Amino acid sequence: MLVEKTDHLSDTIFKYQKGKHVMATPEVLPLRSDIAFAAGKREMVLDAWGEAVEKMSAQVRFGFDVTEITGQKDDFLVTAANGDTVRCRNIVLALGNQGNPNLIGFPDDGSVIVEYQLDDPLEILDEKVVVLGGGDAAIENAMGLGQDPDQGNEVTIVQRRAVFARAKKANVDGLMAAASNELLSIMTEAAPQEIKGGIVRIEGRDGELNVPADRLIARLGSAPPRKLLESFGIEFTGNEKEALPKISARFESNITGMYVVGAIAGYPLIKNCINQGFDAIEYINGNLDLASVDEPLLAAKFESLPV
Numbered sequence: 640m641l642v643e644k645t646d647h648l649s650d651t652i653f654k655y656q657k658g659k660h661v662m663a664t665p666e667v668l669p670l671r672s673d674i675a676f677a678a679g680k681r682e683m684v685l686d687a688w689g690e691a692v693e694k695m696s697a698q699v700r701f702g703f704d705v706t707e708i709t710g711q712k713d714d715f716l717v718t719a720a721n722g723d724t725v726r727c728r729n730i731v732l733a734l735g736n737q738g739n740p741n742l743i744g745f746p747d748d749g750s751v752i753v754e755y756q757l758d759d760p761l762e763i764l765d766e767k768v769v770v771l772g773g774g775d776a777a778i779e780n781a782m783g784l785g786q787d788p789d790q791g792n793e794v795t796i797v798q799r800r801a802v803f804a805r806a807k808k809a810n811v812d813g814l815m816a817a818a819s820n821e822l823l824s825i826m827t828e829a830a831p832q833e834i835k836g837g838i839v840r841i842e843g844r845d846g847e848l849n850v851p852a853d854r855l856i857a858r859l860g861s862a863p864p865r866k867l868l869e870s871f872g873i874e875f876t877g878n879e880k881e882a883l884p885k886i887s888a889r890f891e892s893n894i895t896g897m898y899v900v901g902a903i904a905g906y907p908l909i910k911n912c913i914n915q916g917f918d919a920i921e922y923i924n925g926n927l928d929l930a931s932v933d934e935p936l937l938a939a940k941f942e943s944l945p946v
């Protein structure tokens with residue numbers, strides 16, 4: 640049974656900005672799944688998954704926000720915020736990180752709308768928008784808001800580093816082209832210090848700049864919901880912010896029968912997450928010899944090395 644806290648599947652993809660091109664990287668990595676996944680528009684991916692899940696007659700319980708897990712392998716009790724419960728033998732946790740975005744850490748007087756996601760860039764018109772972050776999410780938001788001059792937005796993307804090293808090349812190329820065409824502005828090696836009176840004060844390489852803004856969209860990454868996972872009994876690799884749940888090569892946590900996959904296990908791409916979910920179920924079903932999907936790729940890569 641799949642339990643999901645919202646009223647739809649795949650909430651993270653559901654919340655991508657409308658029309659987003661979903662990438663299916665790494666291209667060389669095979670997909671292990673009964674449900675197809677290929678690069679394409681957000682809407683296309685969601686429709687395909689929805690149809691496939693319906694065809695499989697999968698048992699799904701929506702509105703089931705897991706807040707407590709007690710018991711042990713073969714007799715776990717999973718409890719939701721509304722008091723509903725499910726008993727099960729094993730659990731695969733694939734909670735994602737999106738419920739726990741990294742927040743802006745600078746003073747904010749509330750004069751600018753601060754958000755951590757963007758649903759539909761076409762709904763934002765004639766606004767001054769500052770987008771914070773250097774990853775794909777920030778770039779896609781900035782381009783969605785700035786690339787059509789008829790929307791009338793003035794968009795500035797601000798990031799701490801000198802280059803957009805974490806983002807996909809296609810996105811970085813698109814961003815640079817948009818900046819050359821004066822559709823948006825880029826500030827690198829820069830960091831906001833404060834929001835006050837409708838102004839974002841940004842300190843950069845060339846000194847301080849006051850950028851007027853109606854809205855600030857912060858795409859600063861996210862972290863596993865550590866408190867919740869620890870309340871289930873899951874141990875982490877350390878105390879640092881970037882620490883991950885401790886898992887075995889078969890994605891099993893320190894609690895026998897409780898598996899951790901996907902973004903909360905530290906894997907940032909959909910294809911990895913799908914493959915891990917598939918593998919975890921195979922391991923639970925006793926297929927313990929199943930090798931990781933990338934094993935043949937790694938073997939080929941290291942073939943020429945001396946043993």
Ligand SMILES: Cc1cc2nc3c(=O)[nH]c(=O)nc-3n(C[C@H](O)[C@H](O)[C@H](O)COP(=O)(O)OP(=O)(O)OC[C@H]3O[C@@H](n4cnc5c(N)ncnc54)[C@H](O)[C@@H]3O)c2cc1C
Binds near residue numbers: 661912
């Ligand atoms: C803006 C953005 C753009 C991205 N673009 C791409 C891309 O193009 N290609 C790519 O490969 N990756 C992309 N990613 C990364 C990708 O979306 C994630 O790595 C992936 O969705 C993680 O999958 P997951 O199954 O681990 O968790 P998620 O997809 O986050 O799913 C977690 C699910 O668990 C539910 N849930 C959470 N807590 C509970 C609870 N307590 N009880 C019940 N249900 C709960 C959530 O509602 C959600 O439906 C992007 C991420 C973002 C934020």
